[in-house]
Amino acid sequence: MLLGILLFLCCAMGVLVYETNGLITEFESFIFESSSRESTVTLTPDQQVAAFSTMIREKQSHFFSTILVALIAIMLTTLILSLRHVIRSVREEDHPAADIPDDISLPDTVPEAPDMVRSEIFEALEKMDALLEEDEPANDPDEEFTADFEFIDDEDEGDSGVLADSYNKMVEALQRTNELEKELSSQLADANARLETEVSERKRAEKEIRHLSRQLISGTEEAQKKLAQDLHDEFGQTLAALHMGVEALWNSIPEEMTGQRDRITALIGLIEELGDKIRSISSDLRPDLLDDLGLIPTLDWYCREFTEKYPRISVDFQSVGFKKRISPEIELILYRIVQESLNNVMKYAKARSVEVMLTYSYPKVILMVRDDGTGFDPGKRTGGIGLIGMRERAVSVNGTVDIRSEKGKGTTIRGELPVS
């Protein structure tokens, strides 16, 4: 501390001697210049005293500020020296608790206050703030964001120039990003438009396929219906006539010709069998009941017939919520789905019981056929077209068919079709 005060006094004295010398030299040159100059004005002694006192005041303020700076410098130097001293003494004593790193460094000189640099930095920062405030993006999220920044003049040297340069680089990068974004947006819009066209094309194609499939199904159904009618009407009548004729023949043969009579009896049996077959085929092709009485009585009859034909499989049919008939096209599709499901049960399931449940739940009808048989893997493709046909029929009227099955856990077929 004492060293500091001594240093300060020495500095103050030095500065005082230096400044006084400078002042005298300056006053001498001023008087010399005034007298040697070609001038009409000559300084009176009063004026010379006034000029001298002004110079003294100027020098006074310069002297005090120099003293102040010197004082701060001396205090900092003293502080640094004291700290160095303390660190050295701690290290020398090798105190166990002292953990002072070896690379600790203290400044050798007192840093100068960088007033000029600071003011330039502040100026540049203010410029940047003002620009950013002007170009703040709108809060509306729908409004397009445009980074419309201006470049700052970066001709200045020093820190403000560096700041302006960095700012300009940032603006350039933002503008490039903006351009890239615009380009990407337009590419995205093009891709979207293409996608939309493809999607609408696809939808149109799907609609067309559904329409064609519906036409095909209804064409097939029409053909089957005609075949069923022809079988029933033509063959049925012919067989009935044949039956009557053979019966008449049987009656005309004398009782003692038992051999002939037996052969004719067997013929009658064959004709009746043929009649049953034709009726069954014709009913499979298109049951008369469906057109005449509607879906519910037809399914009820079909399920009972099935159990009669295959007594080891019991079929339970239930319907819920049907108060009136639904569209004939939907009735026929539902009938076909039940028909194919029960055929598959009979062929593959080894089931003991089957539930057929039909529920009217406007605007759709829900069909469920569930068996307790072997089950299968619905994802596995086979050569059959029964399950595919079910789906095709449902899709053709905007409905769905869902097949759930697992080996050993039975099979459930669920169909949902619109009421009309």
Ligand SMILES: Nc1ncnc2c1ncn2[C@@H]1O[C@H](COP(=O)(O)OP(=O)(O)OP(=O)(O)O)[C@@H](O)[C@H]1O
């Ligand atoms: N209820 C079921 N239980 C067990 N397996 C079944 C059942 N339903 C279908 N399958 C299996 O699914 C396969 C495909 O059935 P799908 O009805 O499509 O064809 P298919 O009956 O073999 O032939 P198609 O119906 O064309 O005469 C069948 O081969 C059978 O292995």
Ligand SMILES: [Mg+2]
């Ligand atoms: Mg099948």
